[in-house]
Amino acid sequence: xxxxxxxxxxxxxxxxxxxxxxxxxxxxxxxxxxxxxxxxxxxxxxxxxxxxxxxxxxxxxxxxxxxxxxxxxxxxxxxxxxxxxxxxxxxxxxxxxxxxxxxxxxxxxxxxxxxxxxxxxxxxxxxxxxxxxxxxxxxxxxxxxxxxxxxxxxxxxxxx
Amino acid sequence: xxxxxxxxxxxxxxxxxxxxxxxxxxxxxxxxxxxxxxxxxxxxxxxxxxxxxxxxxxxxxxxxxxxxxxxxxxxxxxxxxxxxxxxxxxxxxxxxxxxxxxxxxxxxxxxxxxxxxxxxxxxxxxxxxxxxxxxxxxxxxxxxxxxxxxxxxxxxxxxxxxxxxxxxxxxxxxxxxxxxxxxxxxxxxxxxxxxxxxxxxxxxxxxxxxxxxxxxxxxxxxxxxxxxxxxxxxxxxxxxxxxxxxxxxxxxxxxxxxxxxxxxxxxxxxxxxxxxxxxxxxxxxxxxxxxxxxxxxxxxxxxxxxxxxxxxxxxxxxxxxxxxxxxxx
Numbered sequence: 001x002x003x004x005x006x007x008x009x010x011x012x013x014x015x016x017x018x019x020x021x022x023x024x025x026x027x028x029x030x031x032x033x034x035x036x037x038x039x040x041x042x043x044x045x046x047x048x049x050x051x052x053x054x055x056x057x058x059x060x061x062x063x064x065x066x067x068x069x070x071x072x073x074x075x076x077x078x079x080x081x082x083x084x085x086x087x088x089x090x091x092x093x094x095x096x097x098x099x100x101x102x103x104x105x106x107x108x109x110x111x112x113x114x115x116x117x118x119x120x121x122x123x124x125x126x127x128x129x130x131x132x133x134x135x136x137x138x139x140x141x142x143x144x145x146x147x148x149x150x151x152x153x154x155x156x157x158x159x160x
Numbered sequence: 161x162x163x164x165x166x167x168x169x170x171x172x173x174x175x176x177x178x179x180x181x182x183x184x185x186x187x188x189x190x191x192x193x194x195x196x197x198x199x200x201x202x203x204x205x206x207x208x209x210x211x212x213x214x215x216x217x218x219x220x221x222x223x224x225x226x227x228x229x230x231x232x233x234x235x236x237x238x239x240x241x242x243x244x245x246x247x248x249x250x251x252x253x254x255x256x257x258x259x260x261x262x263x264x265x266x267x268x269x270x271x272x273x274x275x276x277x278x279x280x281x282x283x284x285x286x287x288x289x290x291x292x293x294x295x296x297x298x299x300x301x302x303x304x305x306x307x308x309x310x311x312x313x314x315x316x317x318x319x320x321x322x323x324x325x326x327x328x329x330x331x332x333x334x335x336x337x338x339x340x341x342x343x344x345x346x347x348x349x350x351x352x353x354x355x356x357x358x359x360x361x362x363x364x365x366x367x368x369x370x371x372x373x374x375x376x377x378x379x380x381x382x383x384x385x386x387x388x389x390x391x392x393x394x395x396x397x398x399x400x401x402x403x404x405x406x407x408x409x410x411x412x413x414x415x416x417x418x419x420x421x422x423x424x425x426x427x428x429x430x431x432x433x434x435x436x437x438x439x440x441x442x443x444x445x446x447x448x449x450x451x452x453x454x455x456x457x458x459x460x461x462x463x464x465x466x467x468x469x470x471x472x473x474x475x476x477x478x479x480x481x482x483x484x485x486x487x488x489x
Binding site (some may be wrong): 133 | 186263296356357358369379418419
């Protein structure tokens with residue numbers, strides 16, 4: 001009976017841990033100028049609905065799910081933030097490393113990050129993050145870096 | 161009174177359908193416009209002054225579309241070209257490609273221009289359906305869902321449904337979207353010129369993955385023979401009359417998702433009846449851009465779109481450069 005109680009307690013703790021999955025998307029003053037719009041979640045088995053053929057490489061690397069959110073910056077342009085939650089930090093690093101770095105500049109986000117101007121990628125722990133702005137300008141690149149920093153802060157809090 | 165050409169066309173359509181007992185819906189369909197004799201024409205229309213971003217000027221875009229259509233049909237009047245493509249009373253589907261959201265999807269301004277010309281050619285607004293796999297894909301790309309029967313409809317397959325029975329050819333066995341099988345008499349295919357991380361490129365033939373319920377099953381072996389086999393499904397062969405490829409902004413790496421760092425302003429449209437010729441031509445455009453940027457060819461990175469050759473062997477069209485008439489206007 002006592003053993004059953006312990007098992008039940010552990011199960012409850014496990015469920016609570018799973019459910020405590022944080023929302024990585026900043027709102028309000030966390031990322032100045034950015035307003036969050038629609039958000040969606042795709043488990044690994046449904047990722048193809050979001051990125052079709054692109055899903056394969058995430059599945060091969062080992063992905064749990066993808067959460068994505070639309071953003072708008074000061075009413076000027078839109079962006080999409082994809083947070084791919086991998087099974088391990090190594091999987092997130094592998095996805096990051098698999099993408100060509102040509103034309104990018106390192107940015108201070110996550111354990112490693114790259115800015116390509118209108119897009120930005122970084123990884124931290126088992127999170128691989130991609131931000132894409134529908135605007136090519138110095139302001140958009142700067143705004144993406146700020147959004148990346150805010151997402152990164154949320155991820156770090158979640159990992160504590 | 162039907163002309164001899166129309167009668168012959170209907171017979172060919174019946175053969176392509178693989179069945180003699182055609183349903184009323186099927187009998188309305190025009191023949192597939194395979195170019196059995198002579199070269200397959202691919203028109204490449206470009207406008208250097210066209211903006212490549214989401215705000216591509218719609219007036220410029222409409223002019224470019226007119227130029228492309230006139231060149232393809234070799235006529236002086238753009239409306240004459242559209243009248244050769246569709247007939248009043250038909251329901252016309254516009255199969256767009258919206259999976260990648262804004263940036264790498266068929267741009268609404270192009271589709272608006274197509275809708276305008278279709279209506280000028282006698283197609284009622286209520287007989288135009290803009291469709292893709294999911295309504296949320298359409299919305300992500302900037303379209304507004306519209307289901308009313310008194311206007312142009314914009315709907316995803318989840319709203320219109322799929323057939324209950326599988327259609328199959330070779331490696332492909334799928335439930336087809338009723339937008340294709342029941343709603344539309346004719347389909348204009350509106351893909352985007354872009355790279356694909358598994359099957360090499362995604363252009364005219366691959367866009368019809370949006371007409372089946374299980375496209376995720378068809379990516380092994382760089383899509384070969386799946387892309388070609390799906391295109392062989394009879395309603396696709398019979399109803400898709402023309403491809404107008406949005407190549408205003410193209411992508412040479414990182415597709416099918418939108419990766420602005422690997423996109424470039426091609427500022428063009430590709431128009432063809434033969435999807436194999438269009439896909440071969442688009443593939444070569446992407447290869448040239450990859451080479452210009454110092455990237456390895458798709459073959460070298462293990463993503464050569466071999467399914468284009470398979471489609472040619474199926475008889476869908478030609479991938480022989482000597483039989484492709486690429487017309488730049």
